[in-house]
Amino acid sequence: xxxxxxxxxxxxxxxxxxxxxxxxxxxxxxxxxxxxxxxxxxxxxxxxxxxxxxxxxxxxxxxxxxxxxxxxxxxxxxxxxxxxxxxxxxxxxxxxxxxxxxxxxxxxxxxxxxxxxxxxxxxxxxxxxxxxxxxxxxxxxxxxxxxxxxxxxxxxxxxxxxxxxxxxxxxxxxxxx
Amino acid sequence: xxxxxxxxxxxxxxxxxxxxxxxxxxxxxxxxxxxxxxxxxxxxxxxxxxxxxxxxxxxxxxxxxxxxxxxxxxxxxxxxxxxxxxxxxxxxxxxxxxxxxxxxxxxxxxxxxxxxxxxxxxxxxxxxxxxxxxxxxxxxxxxxxxxxxxxxxxxxxxxxxxxxxxxxxxxxxxxxxxxxxxxxxxxxxxxxxxxxxxxxxxxxxxxxxxxxxxxxxxxxxxxxxxxxxxxxxxxxxxxxxxxxxxxxxxxxxxxxxxxxxxxxxxxxxxxxxxxxxxxxxxxxxxxxxxxxxxxxxxxxxxxxxxxxxxxxxxxxxxxxxxxxxxxxxxxxxxxxxxxxxxxxxxxxxxxxxxxxxxxxxxxxxxxxxxxxxxxxxxxxxxxxxxxxxxxxxxxxxxxxxxxxxxxxxxxxxxxxxxxxxxxxxxxxxxx
Numbered sequence: 001x002x003x004x005x006x007x008x009x010x011x012x013x014x015x016x017x018x019x020x021x022x023x024x025x026x027x028x029x030x031x032x033x034x035x036x037x038x039x040x041x042x043x044x045x046x047x048x049x050x051x052x053x054x055x056x057x058x059x060x061x062x063x064x065x066x067x068x069x070x071x072x073x074x075x076x077x078x079x080x081x082x083x084x085x086x087x088x089x090x091x092x093x094x095x096x097x098x099x100x101x102x103x104x105x106x107x108x109x110x111x112x113x114x115x116x117x118x119x120x121x122x123x124x125x126x127x128x129x130x131x132x133x134x135x136x137x138x139x140x141x142x143x144x145x146x147x148x149x150x151x152x153x154x155x156x157x158x159x160x161x162x163x164x165x166x167x168x169x170x171x172x173x174x175x176x177x
Numbered sequence: 178x179x180x181x182x183x184x185x186x187x188x189x190x191x192x193x194x195x196x197x198x199x200x201x202x203x204x205x206x207x208x209x210x211x212x213x214x215x216x217x218x219x220x221x222x223x224x225x226x227x228x229x230x231x232x233x234x235x236x237x238x239x240x241x242x243x244x245x246x247x248x249x250x251x252x253x254x255x256x257x258x259x260x261x262x263x264x265x266x267x268x269x270x271x272x273x274x275x276x277x278x279x280x281x282x283x284x285x286x287x288x289x290x291x292x293x294x295x296x297x298x299x300x301x302x303x304x305x306x307x308x309x310x311x312x313x314x315x316x317x318x319x320x321x322x323x324x325x326x327x328x329x330x331x332x333x334x335x336x337x338x339x340x341x342x343x344x345x346x347x348x349x350x351x352x353x354x355x356x357x358x359x360x361x362x363x364x365x366x367x368x369x370x371x372x373x374x375x376x377x378x379x380x381x382x383x384x385x386x387x388x389x390x391x392x393x394x395x396x397x398x399x400x401x402x403x404x405x406x407x408x409x410x411x412x413x414x415x416x417x418x419x420x421x422x423x424x425x426x427x428x429x430x431x432x433x434x435x436x437x438x439x440x441x442x443x444x445x446x447x448x449x450x451x452x453x454x455x456x457x458x459x460x461x462x463x464x465x466x467x468x469x470x471x472x473x474x475x476x477x478x479x480x481x482x483x484x485x486x487x488x489x490x491x492x493x494x495x496x497x498x499x500x501x502x503x504x505x506x507x508x509x510x511x512x513x514x515x516x517x518x519x520x521x522x523x524x525x526x527x528x529x530x531x532x533x534x535x536x537x538x539x540x541x542x543x544x545x546x547x548x549x550x551x552x553x554x555x556x557x558x559x560x561x562x563x564x565x566x567x568x569x570x571x572x573x574x575x576x577x578x579x580x581x582x583x584x585x586x587x588x589x590x591x592x593x594x595x596x597x598x599x600x601x602x603x604x605x606x607x608x
Contacts, residue, residue, distance in 0.1 A: 039214035044569025046241050047214055 008157070017158045020094050020149040023142060027107060028091025034084035051080050059117040067117055086110060094149070097159010104150035111143040178373070178482055178496065180504075188496065188504025195505055196357035219244040220568040223286045223310075225277050225301060226250060227259035230315060231292035234342070235262045237560040242568040247284045249274040251396050252404065254387040277301060281308045288338070288571060290564065291315065294407040295414055296397075299324030302339065303331040311338040313567040316427075317419040318581065318588040325588050329581040340567045340577050341584035343427045347566055348559035350503050351428065354495065358505065359432045364490025365508070367433070370471040371487040372425035374417070377480040379449055380457065381406050409453035416455030417444075417475040418591040418598075425486050426463060427579065427587035428497075429471045432488060436586040437463040437471070440594045441603040448478050461594045473594075500556040 008016075034050040041047060056071035056079075070079055086106065093103025115137070120126075123134035155161030180188070222243045224231060227250045235245070248259045248271045256273045263271060274280035281289075281304075288311040291301055299319040302312045306328075318341050319325040332339035345351045358364060386401040397412075398404040407413035408420060430436050442461035449457050457477040464470055485498040496504040569575045577583075590606050597604040 033214070036214055036216045038218040039216045040569060040572045041214055042212045042573055044566065044573055044575035046219070046565070046569070048241060049218075 008152075013157045016149065016152050016154045017097070019145055020097065020100070020154045020159075023107070023145055023149065024091050024094025024096075024103075026091070026142070027087050027110075028095055031084050031087025031089075031091055034080070035088065050084070051076065052083055055117070061116050061119050063113070063116055083110075097155040097157075097161050098164075100155025100159055100161050101150060101153065104146050107146045108143055108150070111139050111146065115139040115143065178371075178485060178487060178498075184506075185502075185504060188506050189502070191507065192354075192358070192495075192503045192505040195361070195363050196353055215573050217572050220311075220571050221246055221285060221287045223247040223249060223277075223280050223284055223289045224259065224271070225280075225289055225291040225305075226293035226315070227255040227262075228252070228292065231255075231290075232259055232262045234290065234292060234315070234560055234564065235259065236266060237557050238266065238564045239561055240266055240268050242565040243288075243290070244268075245271050246286060247272045247274055247280050249277045249280045251275055251393060252387055254385075278304070281305065281310065286310055288312065288567070290567075292342075295419060296320045296407075296412060299327050302328045306331045306335045306337040306339065309335070309337070311567070311571050313340045313342060313564065315342040316584070317341075317415065317423040317591060318584045320413075320415060322585075322589050322592055325581070325585045329585055332581050338567065338570045338577065339581050340563070340570065341579050341581065342560075342563060343424060343579045343584065343587070344556070344559040344563045345424060345428050345500060346431070346559075346578035347562035348500060348555050349562075350497065350501065350555050351559075354497065354503055355432065358495055359488075363493060363505070364488055364495055365492030367488050367490040368469055369489045370429050370433075370469070371489070372422065372429065372471055372473040372485075373482050373487075374421040374425070374473075374475045374484040375480055375482040376475075376477055376484075378477065379451075380477060381409060381449070381451065381453065406453075409455055411454045414455055415592060415595055417457075417459045418461065418473075418594050419588075421475050421484070422459070422461065422473045422594070423587045423591045425473060426471070426590050427584070428486055429463070429465075430583070430586050430590075433465050433469055433471075435466050435469070437465050437590045437606050439464040439603055439605050440590060440597050442594050442598040443601065444598045456598065459598065461598070463590060463594070500559065501554060 037047055038049040039047045053071050053076055056067040056076075059067035059071075070076065087110070090103050090107045090110065093099050094107065120133035120135060120137050123132060125132040156165065219241060220243050222245050224235060224245055224247070227235070227248050231250075232255075238245075245263060245268055248256055248263075250256050250259070260270060263269070272284070274283075277289075280286075289301075289305045290313045291298070291305070292315040293301060295317060298314055298317075299321075302314045302319075305312050312332075314328070319328055328339060331337075382405050384405050391401060393401060393404045396404075398407070403410060403413075408416070414420070426437070440461055440463050442459065444456040444459035444461075446453060446456055447458050459473070459475045461473045462470060463473065483499055485496055487497075488495045491508065493508050494506045496502075496506075498504070563578075566575065566578060570577055589608070593604050593606045
């Protein structure tokens, strides 16, 4: 173990890797679920094919015109597939700690798109959401979590990146703060 | 069964009160989804028999669950009408076949939904299962008991899903009744059930053949009239007991948790002496274990009583009328009707095309449903759920509500009841 890594306590390292794994699982399952559709629940209900059309049509904020055009375009099936595959790849990256920095950057890009397409400015409870949000919603919180994971290069604390590049030169706690 | 409007309202209120503690079925669905989904789209289906009942089923089908690729019928007019139903249901056109074997050979089907005349059920269902297709077969299961047994054996041998179309099993009213009233013991000890299906009209249909030179004899019908009115001839049909009683006996078996051991009956062609062979009036008494008795009557001369199943227990009476209406009367509360309602009543759902509807209703109903197979009546919902349930049994193995092991009992009871009527003597019903 290098001197640099010794700057992070075991609990801190565990917490960072846990954070990365949980965020990764969230991305991975969201992507997997979209790819597996149309599908059936074990209880026998049919789950229709997933499409981002409704989400894109309802988009607001600075990219709204672009999203609206995409929703109405013939590119929609491609967009649907790209989003689902991107979610899976980002999820795998974060869960496995492989190409973690790239995975984090892609996760940030996706979350930024999701956030910017629907910035909660009204501060009211929305149907389908379990809470009321003003400016800060769970996409933004998850983006901040990914930023932390990115900053601490957690793939080299624990993950397949260690096999690629060896143990990390992780920043000291005070440097990262 | 004549109730005043006040009694009906009271009965409905009692029923809903008794159901108040029933756990939400949705919770079961939520628990199931935690195991993750199984990939797959709608089931690829071929449809054998696009007569009135076949089309009624098709119109109620949810296209998200079943994708109809092909229709098969020996009557070109029925095929064309099937296309109309598919179009109104928001589905793409299907290819047409007269020969079901050709359909199975040429189409990439997973399952077959079939509503042909009763005498064809066993051969078609067994043939389809042996060709590797799952089968949803309209009730009654088969024309005779050996036919039923062949279907059951084929399902076991091939491992294919075989569901028999008793839609009451999928009706939310009956499911809620079973869970909240029957299993909960609200009725006390039930010794008697009254099963009635009363209509006032001629069962005989009229219609034009698809062309002047149309000849159905290659398929076993000497002329078009025999094809159109197959229900009236013994070679093809088992009469009112098969078309009507088997539904109600099936439900009684479910609610009693047993099957009848003997039956006696009486009936005949008393009103419509027009060459038909099957009776227009039928009365049958089914004897169940533990001193329980179900009395069935089907008459074609008076529709005042409509159709219903009534379960009479030591603590209360349950009435399930026309597959839509449920009423409960605690014993000693308001059980006795003292006034008779004689005003014209709605006799069942507006959308109906099967033999189960009152004969006074002449609307075919097919094609009047909303796009997407939507229908709001409990009866329509039941058929919709039945097809969706069949598809989910294929995809993820959800339990069948009326598989062959269950359906064979009501079929056997009604087949033996016909024998009892014919011999005018009590007949034992043995497996």
